[in-house]
């Protein structure tokens with residue numbers, strides 16, 4: 256979730272032959288009557304979506320908010336809604352909704368996720384939840400289920416924050432957790448503001464803001480997502496239920512040293528911020544490991560960034576997450592202290608700025624338990640926490656919310672190596688249909 260290269264999205268790149276998608280294994284090789292098959296509808300949707308915003312160079316996706324690639328994905332969503340005779344709408348914040356039944360009736364059960372990506376992201380993070388939602392609706396109809404409440408499918412805008420640096424913009428605005436002026440002023444690496452990008456994409460940036468009436472119509476929101484870890488793989492189960500999202504945040508570490516000549520400055524005369532930075536990276540790893548937390552320096556900027564110059568400034572961004580807020584605070588404080596101590600030895604001044612913080616999210620316990628029971632005749636589905644933020648986490652403050660995870664055997668996410676097997680995708684679709692049947696059709 257860093258500033259990406261927003262204008263490089265390549266919507267026309269052909270899918271390479273070994274695309275890491277369920278569509279890659281031809282539907283024809285399966286027994287069409289096999290109950291685990293995700294169905295032609297799923298595979299067709301997956302194939303149509305798989306070519307949008309894919310980089311030919313990396314094989315990954317560059318679907319940044321309000322770019323042409325994003326517009327292609329949004330057109331795909333609209334086409335899916337139209338093809339099913341669902342009522343389609345874009346809300347004031349650019350989120351897309353498809354409705355079976357009148358949402359004004361209230362108590363709607365909504366599922367969905369997002370279609371945008373991180374730079375060179377995988378095919379599953381986000382799209383799996385949206386494609387599975389439409390496929391689950393098809394399955395529900397094939398079962399002859401009769402919904403007593405409105406059913407909704409949603410695509411939240413700008414979830415990854417790859418272009419403007421802030422995640423979950425669409426859901427944050429809707430939930431009233433992001434000031435519209437602050438949102439409009441967000442600016443990407445290309446110098447284009449969110450307001451300008453929205454306007455270019457045909458969405459009125461002055462319409463954005465809280466949407467409590469919309470949220471009040473939702474009785475439950477369930478987001479299905481590829482697991483971003485290997486807990487389900489280790490448990491030998493295709494689908495699990497989320498218990499909580501770890502508290503997480505981003506901190507900017509500025510290491511101020513002194514620029515000088517790499518060839519003429521004696522080692523003992525240097526004030527080299529790169530040394531302090533490197534030591535801090537190692538300290539972050541150690542402090543996180545000792546606390547059972549996570550800490551990552553994944554983005555760095557160097558000034559003047561010359562190969563024969565000692566840096567004057569190194570700026571590193573720390574992403575840290577932990578099971579509880581106390582542990583997170585302690586880990587970050589320990590990393591700050593390690594940076595300051597080393598900085599004192601190196602003649603480098605260290606300043607730390609917290610850029611964002613998201614408190615722990617505990618999903619609605621009764622909904623979570625109900626889902627786990629619904630999905631596991633015999634043995635309830637596994638319940639697991641996650642370190643990743645999601646729109647479901649934002650919405651949980653206003654709406655009873657739950658998440659389903661689909662097994663990812665590589666455990667890798669935010670990379671083209673992200674994967675889910677065809678049968679597991681089918682299990683996810685079937686789980687979503689079960690959830691809809693259990694929550695909206697009885």
Ligand SMILES: [Zn+2]
Nearest residue numbers: 369380381480
């Ligand atoms: Zn996601």
